[in-house]
Amino acid sequence: MAYIPIASQTLGSSQASVTFSSIPTTLQGQNLRDLVLVVSAAANVNSAIRMRFNGDTASNYTSTYIQGTSTTASTGTRSFGFMDLSFSATVRTTFGFTNAAQLMDYSATDKHKTVLHRPNDPGAAIEAFVGRWANTSAITNIEVYNPSGTFSAGSTFSLYGVAA
Amino acid sequence: MIPLGILASAGAAPAGAYELISTQVVSSGSPTSVTFSTIPSTYRHLQVRFTVNSPTNGNFLGNLYLRSNGLSSGYVYHYIAGNGSAIDPSSGTSATYMQIRNAIPGATNIFGAGIIEVLDYTATNKVKTIRAFAGANNVSERIVALNSGFVNNTGAITSLQLLTDSGSIANGSRFSLYGIKG
Numbered sequence: 413m414a415y416i417p418i419a420s421q422t423l424g425s426s427q428a429s430v431t432f433s434s435i436p437t438t439l440q441g442q443n444l445r446d447l448v449l450v451v452s453a454a455a456n457v458n459s460a461i462r463m464r465f466n467g468d469t470a471s472n473y474t475s476t477y478i479q480g481t482s483t484t485a486s487t488g489t490r491s492f493g494f495m496d497l498s499f500s501a502t503v504r505t506t507f508g509f510t511n512a513a514q515l516m517d518y519s520a521t522d523k524h525k526t527v528l529h530r531p532n533d534p535g536a537a538i539e540a541f542v543g544r545w546a547n548t549s550a551i552t553n554i555e556v557y558n559p560s561g562t563f564s565a566g567s568t569f570s571l572y573g574v575a576a
Numbered sequence: 577m578i579p580l581g582i583l584a585s586a587g588a589a590p591a592g593a594y595e596l597i598s599t600q601v602v603s604s605g606s607p608t609s610v611t612f613s614t615i616p617s618t619y620r621h622l623q624v625r626f627t628v629n630s631p632t633n634g635n636f637l638g639n640l641y642l643r644s645n646g647l648s649s650g651y652v653y654h655y656i657a658g659n660g661s662a663i664d665p666s667s668g669t670s671a672t673y674m675q676i677r678n679a680i681p682g683a684t685n686i687f688g689a690g691i692i693e694v695l696d697y698t699a700t701n702k703v704k705t706i707r708a709f710a711g712a713n714n715v716s717e718r719i720v721a722l723n724s725g726f727v728n729n730t731g732a733i734t735s736l737q738l739l740t741d742s743g744s745i746a747n748g749s750r751f752s753l754y755g756i757k758g
Contacts, residue, residue, distance in 0.1 A: 413595065414594050445599070487660055517750060526712065528711065542711030544713040576752040
């Protein structure tokens with residue numbers, strides 16, 4: 413089985429962030445190549461959520477997205493000290509937001525880290541992102557956070573490794 | 577199946593449902609393509625996960641092409657891409673490959689990435705539908721694209737070839753093929 417659960421967190425109470433630390437590069441005797449971060453969340457206020465790697469808060473993250481709402485299609489590029497997990501405030505006060513972020517070659521030290529993900533809230537927008545963390549260090553820590561408020565109890569965050 | 581890495585809504589896939597078939601990491605030789613051949617027929621769907629760079633592209637992006645069974649005709653594809661400034665929808669018909677839009681940067685340490693899915697690849701009553709989600713943020717060009725297409729052939733897929741539109745594939749580029757049971 414090449415798709416291996418690493419860790420999962422289901423919030424018992426609201427909190428502003430979730431962190432996966434000490435991320436392994438091998439599991440169950442297999443070398444892991446990619447990570448998949450699956451999020452199903454709600455928040456106390458409509459929020460756009462973000463992630464950071466290895467505690468890096470410098471402007472080393474670039475994301476390009478396309479977005480479709482009920483009326484408009486758009487594209488943009490964002491460069492900040494975080495990587496978007498959603499662009500619009502699509503993490504709402506009721507559950508509906510989901511995302512599965514693919515962190516490709518997460519431990520390769522010859523590459524910046526490329527992330528593909530498709531956040532969506534059926535009530536707001538569908539988006540597709542490609543992000544780049546301009547750092548060749550292996551990802552050992554992922555922080556998912558809500559800069560506008562808190563994640564609601566019942567929100568789930570699951571991390572999987574893909575062996576190769 | 578596990579579409580694009582998202583778990584099936586019923587929960588985690590049972591043990592052995594998603595299996596690594598083969599990984600190729602380019603380490604020498606400056607190839608212009610990689611091929612997965614003699615693909616076993618014991619799965620229902622295939623998934624390719626890749627990271628890729630081609631120095632030819634410099635600070636811009638090149639396209640990745642896909643061919644199955646060595647076929648060089650009969651491909652139809654569509655994509656929708658965003659480059660941060662404009663949305664680019666386009667298509668190809670009667671093409672010699674399926675195009676995966678602008679997934680290959682050329683700058684040092686910057687690799688494009690993608691996930692390709694070939695559904696029902698052994699079914700001989702179907703043309704083969706291919707989906708891909710790919711993109712890259714290079715120095716001077718950035719693209720995220722959703723791609724889909726089919727090859728107008730009902731033969732079971734036994735090989736997949738991934739090619740650059742120009743230039744060689746850089747060392748460190750990685751292509752992994754997975755089989756998904758069902």
